[in-house]
Amino acid sequence: MAPPELRRLGPQWSDLVSTTLASLAASRVVERLWAKDFRLWKPHPEEISNRLGWLTLPDDMRAHLAALTRLASETAAHRITDVVLLGMGGSSLGPEVLRQTFGRQKGQPRLWVLDSTVPGWVRTVTHAITPARTLFLVASKSGGTIEVLSLFAHFWHLVARTPGNRGGAQFLVITDPGTGLEQLAHDHRFAHIVHNPPDIGGRYSVLSLFGLVPAALLGLDVRRLLQRAARMAKQCRVSTPPKQNPGLFLGAVLGALAQAGRNKVTLVTSPPLKAFGLWAEQLLAESTGKEETGLIPVAQEPLLAPSAYGTDRFFIYLRLAGAKNATLDRRLQALARAGHPVLTLPLRDCYDLGAEFFRWELATAVAGHLLGIHPFDQPNVQESKDNTQRVLKDLTQRGQLPDQPTWTPRQAATELGSHLQPGTYLSILAYTAPTAPFEAAVQRLRRTLVQQYRITTTFGYGPRYLHSTGQLHKGGPKGGVFLELIDRMTPDLAIPGAPYSFGALAQAQAAGDVSSLHAHGRVVLRLPLGPSPARTVQQLHQAVSPLRRRTRIP
Numbered sequence: 001m002a003p004p005e006l007r008r009l010g011p012q013w014s015d016l017v018s019t020t021l022a023s024l025a026a027s028r029v030v031e032r033l034w035a036k037d038f039r040l041w042k043p044h045p046e047e048i049s050n051r052l053g054w055l056t057l058p059d060d061m062r063a064h065l066a067a068l069t070r071l072a073s074e075t076a077a078h079r080i081t082d083v084v085l086l087g088m089g090g091s092s093l094g095p096e097v098l099r100q101t102f103g104r105q106k107g108q109p110r111l112w113v114l115d116s117t118v119p120g121w122v123r124t125v126t127h128a129i130t131p132a133r134t135l136f137l138v139a140s141k142s143g144g145t146i147e148v149l150s151l152f153a154h155f156w157h158l159v160a161r162t163p164g165n166r167g168g169a170q171f172l173v174i175t176d177p178g179t180g181l182e183q184l185a186h187d188h189r190f191a192h193i194v195h196n197p198p199d200i201g202g203r204y205s206v207l208s209l210f211g212l213v214p215a216a217l218l219g220l221d222v223r224r225l226l227q228r229a230a231r232m233a234k235q236c237r238v239s240t241p242p243k244q245n246p247g248l249f250l251g252a253v254l255g256a257l258a259q260a261g262r263n264k265v266t267l268v269t270s271p272p273l274k275a276f277g278l279w280a281e282q283l284l285a286e287s288t289g290k291e292e293t294g295l296i297p298v299a300q301e302p303l304l305a306p307s308a309y310g311t312d313r314f315f316i317y318l319r320l321a322g323a324k325n326a327t328l329d330r331r332l333q334a335l336a337r338a339g340h341p342v343l344t345l346p347l348r349d350c351y352d353l354g355a356e357f358f359r360w361e362l363a364t365a366v367a368g369h370l371l372g373i374h375p376f377d378q379p380n381v382q383e384s385k386d387n388t389q390r391v392l393k394d395l396t397q398r399g400q401l402p403d404q405p406t407w408t409p410r411q412a413a414t415e416l417g418s419h420l421q422p423g424t425y426l427s428i429l430a431y432t433a434p435t436a437p438f439e440a441a442v443q444r445l446r447r448t449l450v451q452q453y454r455i456t457t458t459f460g461y462g463p464r465y466l467h468s469t470g471q472l473h474k475g476g477p478k479g480g481v482f483l484e485l486i487d488r489m490t491p492d493l494a495i496p497g498a499p500y501s502f503g504a505l506a507q508a509q510a511a512g513d514v515s516s517l518h519a520h521g522r523v524v525l526r527l528p529l530g531p532s533p534a535r536t537v538q539q540l541h542q543a544v545s546p547l548r549r550r551t552r553i554p
Helices: 004-008 011-026 029-034 053-077 093-102 119-128 146-160 180-187 209-218 222-235 246-259 276-288 326-337 350-371 381-398 409-419 436-453 470-475 502-519 533-547
Strands: 082-086 110-114 134-139 171-175 192-195 264-269 296-299 313-320 342-347 425-431 456-461 480-486 523-528
Touching (some): 011 246, 053 209, 053 350, 082 146, 082 209, 093 110, 093 209, 110 119, 134 146, 134 209, 146 502, 222 246, 246 350, 276 470, 296 456, 381 502, 409 480, 409 523, 436 533, 480 502, 502 523, 523 533
Parallel strands (some): 082 134, 134 171, 171 192, 264 296, 425 456, 480 523
């Protein structure tokens, strides 16, 4: 008999998934994956054979538990009140999920995850901490990430000017062995240099030291998190029957439904798990969004009535036991009755995130096999980085940013209306600091656009999304429309030792990404946010709203 999850998908989808599982079993995908057979994905081993270390992390990381405990004790002994993680993409999104999900633990420091070059965001964290009692985690696999190095320069300068500071003793680096960041840590006499296993790609690194060091400093039970992951890893070794392998099953569902046109993977979570989508977005988008195919992850989009959605959606519901789930349960049931595929993944408590991290990593690798793509590289991410460097070079030499067209809210609404149709997706990309009014305005806009055009909407902060969904935007399926929202970047903030400011860097990153999107034939609209970002988004919403078709929500 099929597992409950398969039965609840409905007969149309369960038959498709059963056929896919049988094909995966016939190809011995489970055995070959655990044997690290690169030919599951491509005929050559580049960036595959040296990117599969995540498979054994739940067991391998147990050797570091004692060191993580000592680090947490040392931090407490120095009366550290705040921990600031300076990272991007794979080194920041996992810790951000843990931070938002578990919150500040009693008696433990606050964790800040800073993955932005927008001056308002950097200033907010700067003003919130006590520099002499803050520990800074400088995290980068490559060791050369421009955002991380710029943020380090800012906070190193800040600490040096603070009475009572302990200099390099307040800094810790997490990186691969032999990077430039390791040398920087030696030169500045950092308290700790943490070497992460080099055979792990950034987006598969949440259960490595990139995720576990922040988790330990946050006060989480790291052993418990790894135990949950280890149990899931053991289950994911099962080859027969394939339906009993949780990672293989999820990968089969993702790949089979995407091939059937249901490639908009819409994540719905119980309220405490809301942040999970930030991590899953990067994993799915950067792993599968290439060769003009891929899964389009949709996180934190308002959940509407079944009639608001087209035939390209697949809903995955992470349901946390004991949470306020009644409304979500009712709405997901309505979607399933209407014929939309809905998969529910139950979690007993928040520590089951350890299991989900591993399940989704393995599932993504399986989905990559089904889609015929390489799930461990990110060929289009470098484009925006190169464009940013060109913009910064021109800025340094000529003193100006490239001239790119912008739109007013009314113009943007009209232009969007000419491009949005069922099957397309709109990515809202915001280069600004997060605030509750701004995010509420974005959510109202997303709700109206889905109702009016039956499209899919995604939302990401820049430059964070460049290291997350940016690969999908250029290399994934055609049909994406991109709305870039640009802050004024005032007051600006200098980057010590750099010929440009944080505001200029953020604007260069935004401009560089527009150039890259245009090179791939994507539709891009740039909307200046003006003095009040929330008000500007509201003006755009008002310009869109008169055409709104109201849809009753169950």
